[in-house]
Amino acid sequence: MTLADHAPIGSVVHDGDRVLCHLCGHWFRSVLAHLRAHGVDEPAYRREFGLERNAPLEGETTRRLRADSLRRRRASDPVVRAWCEEGQERARSGALTEAAARAARGRRHPEQRRAKTLRALAAISPEARNAAIRRRAFDRLRMAAAEVAAELGFPDIGALVTDRVLAGRSLAAISREAGLHKDWLSRHLATVAPDTAVAIASRARVLRLDAPWLPVLADLGFATVPEYLRDRHLGRARSVQAIAAETGLSRTSVRTALTRHGLTPVSHAAARRGLRDRADAVATRFGFADVTEYLADRRAAGLSWKAIAAECGQSQSWVRRRAGLIR
Structure with a gap:
């Protein structure tokens, strides 16, 4: 007979006021008191059989008697009362939880805890689990973005990226400056700052479409397409066809450039005449x-x-x- 034949690993078998011992298969009001007969202490017993630290190893009546005894001692013994108050304060402040987390770090969860976790997960739909995973991932990204922006003196990641892009920096360069992977902003900017991502994508599209104009405009003494179009079309009343002839581009390219830069094509007097x-x-x-x-x-x-x-x-x-x- 194996030890697991007496009671399942990772569970405590209760029978009202009695608890089954994993080691010998006998019932006791308190397995804790019985462990001395096996020469085993409580922590070793719990580790051996995959039990959580708070899993009760005593029957209900025994636990109730112990609780009553502790209440009486707390009322009469100042030392016990001070210990209880200190423990309650640590629990309220979260220090107790933090200490437990530190103690459990790197340690394998007992079988009882894993079984509870699996039962809890089984009760959650895959959709809900996936949604929770996505929320946690989004929260981590948002926190990382906020920390980076604060370190560089900006209220949010959108303001940081906008400032650097206007200065001519690429997303990869901004990511490196922030101490992130070079592709971090390319991958996650749309998640943490969607408005900024849209604005940058729009600006990149404008720059890409303006690229064929720039060599011609440089020869004509203009730095940007809007500057040239305002001068020729609005200032000098040049027609779309005349601008197309001067730049060597199609009339469609000229019209779309006017629209792209917020300039309304005007039917000038000469054309109307x-x-x-x-x-x-x-x-x-x-x-x-x-x-x-x-x-x-x-x-x-x-x-x-x-x-x-x-x-x-x-x-x-x-x-x-x-x-x-x-x-």
Whole structure:
């Protein structure tokens, strides 16, 4: 017969006022008092059979008698009372918990504790466990980010990253400066500072799209795309086509650059005058007062937009725009 045949490892078997001894299989009101017969002390017994330190090794009646005895001693004995008060204060302050954690560090959990943990985990759904793991991971990241920002004199990690990025630093360089892994910010910035991550990604996109402009603008004496566009389009009233011709880029690139930098494309007077002159020329060629009258006449005659465009020598989009069908 093995020792585990008397009682399962990691559990205490109670029978009301009695407790089963793992060593001999007999029942006792107090296994603690019985251990002397086996020449074993309490800590060794608990370690041997995987029992927690607070697992009761006495029957209910014996525990109740001991508690009553302690209450009487506490009331009559100043030394016992002082010890009890000190223990309660340590428990309230958390010092007792910290001391227990230090004592347990590096020590294998007893079987009884592991069984409790497994039962508790089994009662928790996988979704809840995963959510808790994610929350703990997020809290660790947030604490690390807050510590780094405070060490470098910033209120939060977003302010730190924004300041350094505007100074031309990369995320890898900022991570190294903060004493983190070089990829830490690349991996976790969207988690700890999502607004900053979005702003930086947007800025990176703008810089990437502006890159083809920079060599041309440097020759023209401009440092940035917005500066050039304000000068040419808003200041000198250059058209999108004229800017495209000067820079060697497409008109689409010019329009998207204006939008990207918050500049509204303007239809300048010269361009508007050119459109009016072209419309007047079409109307005059076919004997009408204006192009609207010409288009109305041709549509009434059953001509398609394609046929009208071919007749007047303009594109279909130009014809439809003059008719107000395209803006």
